[in-house]
Amino acid sequence: MSNSTDLNLETFPYGKFRAEYRHIIDGHASQPFALGPHGRPEVVVVPSQLYQGMVDQCRRLEEMSRTIPILLTAAQAGVAFPSDSLAALGYRPQFDATRLANFVSHLALGATHDEEGQPLPESHIPLTHEPVEEDDLELTYRDSIVGA
Amino acid sequence: MLDPWYPPPGEYYVPLSEAVHYPLRQGDLVGPVTIDGRATPIVQVVHPTCELGKGQVDRIQVCAVEELSRLDDDFTRSCVVAGMRETGGSFRVAFAHTFFLPGIHAHDEGMYGNFRRRYLVDRAEVCLENRSAALTHDARVFFIRRWIYFRFRILLSLNQVRGLEADRIRADRAFEGPRPAWADDTNHAP
Numbered sequence: 634m635s636n637s638t639d640l641n642l643e644t645f646p647y648g649k650f651r652a653e654y655r656h657i658i659d660g661h662a663s664q665p666f667a668l669g670p671h672g673r674p675e676v677v678v679v680p681s682q683l684y685q686g687m688v689d690q691c692r693r694l695e696e697m698s699r700t701i702p703i704l705l706t707a708a709q710a711g712v713a714f715p716s717d718s719l720a721a722l723g724y725r726p727q728f729d730a731t732r733l734a735n736f737v738s739h740l741a742l743g744a745t746h747d748e749e750g751q752p753l754p755e756s757h758i759p760l761t762h763e764p765v766e767e768d769d770l771e772l773t774y775r776d777s778i779v780g781a
Numbered sequence: 782m783l784d785p786w787y788p789p790p791g792e793y794y795v796p797l798s799e800a801v802h803y804p805l806r807q808g809d810l811v812g813p814v815t816i817d818g819r820a821t822p823i824v825q826v827v828h829p830t831c832e833l834g835k836g837q838v839d840r841i842q843v844c845a846v847e848e849l850s851r852l853d854d855d856f857t858r859s860c861v862v863a864g865m866r867e868t869g870g871s872f873r874v875a876f877a878h879t880f881f882l883p884g885i886h887a888h889d890e891g892m893y894g895n896f897r898r899r900y901l902v903d904r905a906e907v908c909l910e911n912r913s914a915a916l917t918h919d920a921r922v923f924f925i926r927r928w929i930y931f932r933f934r935i936l937l938s939l940n941q942v943r944g945l946e947a948d949r950i951r952a953d954r955a956f957e958g959p960r961p962a963w964a965d966d967t968n969h970a971p
Contacts, residue, residue, distance in 0.1 A: 696870025704867060715859040715866035715875065728855035730862050730891035734790040734883060737863045741783040744865040744874040753874070753936050760941050762948030771837045 642667040644674045703742055712736040784939040786864030786927060788920050790883035790891075795915040803958045805909055806830045808916035808924040810846065810885065814906040821845070823913055824902065825880070825894040827928065831953075833907070841907040845898035846882065849891040861893050864927070877931045880924060885914045896931045918961035922946055 644667040650657060657666065658678075665683065667674030679687070697718065707714035713728045714736065747753055795803050805811075807830045812823035824843035832838050849858045860866045860875035867873075880894040916924060926942045929935055937945075943963055950956055950964035 693870060700867050700870050700872065703872075713855060713859045715856055715863055717866070717868040718870070719867070720856070728858055730849055730858065731790050731883065733859055733862045734787060734881065734891070738785050738787050738789040740785060742872065743784045744786070744872045746871045746873045747934070748874050748877055750869075750871070750873060756935070756937055756941065760937070760945055762945045762952065764948075764952030767831070771835075 640667060640674055640677070642674060642677065644669055644672050646670060703740065706740075707736065710736055784926075786923065787862075787881050788917075788923050792917060793883055793914075793920045794885065795917055799959075800912070800915045803915045805833055805907070805912060806916065806921065807833075808921045810882070810913040810916075811843070811907050811911050812846075812913050814843065814902045814911070816900045816902065823892070824900070825882070826907060827894075827896070827899060828907075831955075839904055840901035841904050843900055843902050843907065845895045845900070846892050847895055849893065858891075862891060874930070877927075880927050896928070918946075918964070 642665055643661075645657060647668055647670065650668055661678070661680065663680060663683065665677050665679040667677050669675035700716075700718070704714065704716050704719055707716070708719060708724055708726075710732075711726050712733045713726050714733065716724075744753060805826065807826055807828060809826050810823055811826060813820045814824055815821070816824070823846045825846050826833070826841065827844050828838075828842040833841065849861060852858050852861065861879050862881050864875060864879075864881060865872050866875045878896040880896065882892040882894060884890055884892065922939060922943045925946065926937055926939060929937060929942070947961070947964040950960060951966060
């Protein structure tokens with residue numbers, strides 16, 4: 634016997650699950666179900682493929698949370714900031730090079746990844762220019778025409 | 782890193798009335814010049830500045846300057862102008878081989894230096910008389926940063942590049958023209 638709950642999940646008592654786990658799992662290959670006494674879910678069982686999708690979505694949301702504030706600012710300003718996420722939402726403002734250039738130059742915003750999507754390494758090495766005196770010598774060639 | 786790739790468009794070029802005080806330097810725009818026998822309206826000097834005055838340098842390294850309008854679509858144009866793009870929740874470098882340049886005159890369309898298309902131009906054509914625009918010292922810092930990233934895939938912060946450039950200018954006894962405030966002899970904290 635199973636029940637539907639507030640989670641809208643089919644919930645199986647532990648005893649039933651113990652006795653019929655193979656049948657229950659096979660019957661929920663692509664959807665989660667719950668376990669618990671008296672129809673009260675205590676544990677949710679999620680198929681591995683679905684779980685992987687949830688993890689991917691969480692990671693994507695976490696990444697988006699870093700870029701969303703900037704993208705929202707761009708959208709509010711009406712500038713054509715190059716964004717796949719905004720484009721996917723149908724945001725396609727008119728391109729104006731000067732407006733966009735002004736916008737990006739005033740943002741505290743830099744690239745975080747290279748063109749291939751790898752995180753950009755950032756140098757923390759303190760750099761100091763060492764003055765050097767450059768010599769005026771020039772290369773001379775054996776086959777140069779004398780006097781040329 | 783929180784540094785944008787480019788300065789505000791109004792801060793790229795030395796005003797025409799003041800440009801006469803600035804010698805030709807890396808990053809400046811010159812033209813027309815002859816490339817492969819054809820007149821090219823404008824190019825960007827990528828040759829090291831200190832080499833420009835040497836008598837034995839008879840050919841100057843420049844890169845092509847192309848108009849944004851030549852590009853396929855607005856998304857590509859916006860990537861060039863921003864120097865990066867958002868995709869999948871990250872900000873990626875976009876078209877590292879480009880350096881966005883606003884139009885020289887108010888009515889001009891935007892342009893970009895194309896670091897992949899480099900040429901050697903007769904030094905007689907790369908001269909003050911043929912200069913279309915002089916980059917400001919500030920804009921040159923952005924140029925150097927992008928150039929270093931393109932050539933070596935080394936990402937420095939603007940402060941690092943500005944600091945190195947300030948040290949270099951302070952040590953340069955042959956430095957000509959107005960100095961940037963951040964490389965003033967009395968200012969050692971750029």
